[in-house]
Amino acid sequence: MLWRLRAARRAIGWPLPLVALLALLYGAFGQYMPGAFGHPGLPLPSMVGTLTIAEGGLWGSLTGVSVSVVAIFVIFGAVLNAGEAGQGFMNLASAVAGRFTGGAAKVAVISSALMGSISGSASANVASTGAITIPSMVRLRYPRSLAGAVEAVASSGGQIMPPLMGAGAFVMVELTGTPYTQIMAAAMLPAVLYF
Numbered sequence: 001m002l003w004r005l006r007a008a009r010r011a012i013g014w015p016l017p018l019v020a021l022l023a024l025l026y027g028a029f030g031q032y033m034p035g036a037f038g039h040p041g042l043p044l045p046s047m048v049g050t051l052t053i054a055e056g057g058l059w060g061s062l063t064g065v066s067v068s069v070v071a072i073f074v075i076f077g078a079v080l081n082a083g084e085a086g087q088g089f090m091n092l093a094s095a096v097a098g099r100f101t102g103g104a105a106k107v108a109v110i111s112s113a114l115m116g117s118i119s120g121s122a123s124a125n126v127a128s129t130g131a132i133t134i135p136s137m138v139r140l141r142y143p144r145s146l147a148g149a150v151e152a153v154a155s156s157g158g159q160i161m162p163p164l165m166g167a168g169a170f171v172m173v174e175l176t177g178t179p180y181t182q183i184m185a186a187a188m189l190p191a192v193l194y195f
Helices: 002-012 015-032 044-052 061-082 085-097 103-119 122-139 144-160 166-176 180-194
Strands: none
Touching: 002 015, 015 044, 085 103, 103 122, 103 144, 122 144, 144 166, 144 180, 166 180
């Protein structure tokens, strides 16, 4: 376990490993905490079993959703992007908004909405559309901070754009039992209003 915390610290810094360590310490020693924050105690073998093989642990239902549903959509988005769908979205956004005042920023917003519908990831959206839209905004004398902010905000909205909507939608499906099509339909209006 210690080597996993060290690997996480090297990969992403201190915050996440510290939170994980605090959670593990609370599970192991929470019975010694006074008041409402304490718990009755949990034997170490039971705690390890719950964290690893139980339904809510590491290999629980949320991991199952990631493997069975999210992976399919991520692969689908990667295939579309490899097949120049991302460039097609950029061309469509340029045709719609490129000639208007503030067109470069509008192109960034429209292309991020379209790309977000197939990627479901804000970081992938920034990496794909931002590599084109941010330099074009800077060339048109947008301040660098504004160009980055426009792309970051637009790409963040791509996570709520149906049909993919990021991993949160699949977690909602698993936890609520609601069909994915209903969640997509419910997300359509907020996504359009966001953009």
